[in-house]
Amino acid sequence: MQYPEPIARLIDSYTKLPGIGIKSATRLAIHTMEMAEQDVTGFAQALISVKRDLHFCSICGNFTETDPCAICADPDRDQSTIIVVEEVKDLMAIENAGEYRGLYHVLHGVLSPLNGKGPDDINIDTLVKRLQSHDEIEEIIVATNANAEGEATAMYLSRLLKPAGIRVSRLATGLSVGSDIDYADQITLIKAVEGRTLL
Numbered sequence: 001m002q003y004p005e006p007i008a009r010l011i012d013s014y015t016k017l018p019g020i021g022i023k024s025a026t027r028l029a030i031h032t033m034e035m036a037e038q039d040v041t042g043f044a045q046a047l048i049s050v051k052r053d054l055h056f057c058s059i060c061g062n063f064t065e066t067d068p069c070a071i072c073a074d075p076d077r078d079q080s081t082i083i084v085v086e087e088v089k090d091l092m093a094i095e096n097a098g099e100y101r102g103l104y105h106v107l108h109g110v111l112s113p114l115n116g117k118g119p120d121d122i123n124i125d126t127l128v129k130r131l132q133s134h135d136e137i138e139e140i141i142v143a144t145n146a147n148a149e150g151e152a153t154a155m156y157l158s159r160l161l162k163p164a165g166i167r168v169s170r171l172a173t174g175l176s177v178g179s180d181i182d183y184a185d186q187i188t189l190i191k192a193v194e195g196r197t198l199l
């Protein structure tokens, strides 16, 4: 016996989310059907709005409703330092720690030869252009995750940018190997930025 078409379609939609298999998707779809109509409408509107109203900042790659984003557009931020992160959630983690006052650049991924991801597949090109057009940038702090791909990406950026006279550093090793930036607690993140090491 098959679920009626609307439920089957919703189950199919939920399986497109990361970590959601067919069983979880079925549970979520049935739960959705049992929710109050206004909650479901709100949910659907939030889904549409995240695609319609949010864009990538053309400078740093952050999610934003305005372009450039609020961080790039803030003249009070330290324009000499850029922290390079894998994903927007890492930017949010460092930003929420509350100490760092420089700028960011979001790669939207890492170098991963095994998965066929090279420099052209992540947001490196705009970083290079950014450095070429902004003399005031002195240091790039690479805050990719502490795993093999994160390290490889840091080394690649170091080799690419150092010849241009940019200081390239890496977050201190307070972050344990294999750990994700966005799971680190705020004190650890602040210390990791303060105690960064030159590459």
Ligand SMILES: [Zn+2]
Binding pocket: 057, 058, 059, 060, 061, 062, 068, 069, 070, 071, 072, 073
């Ligand atoms: Zn931005």
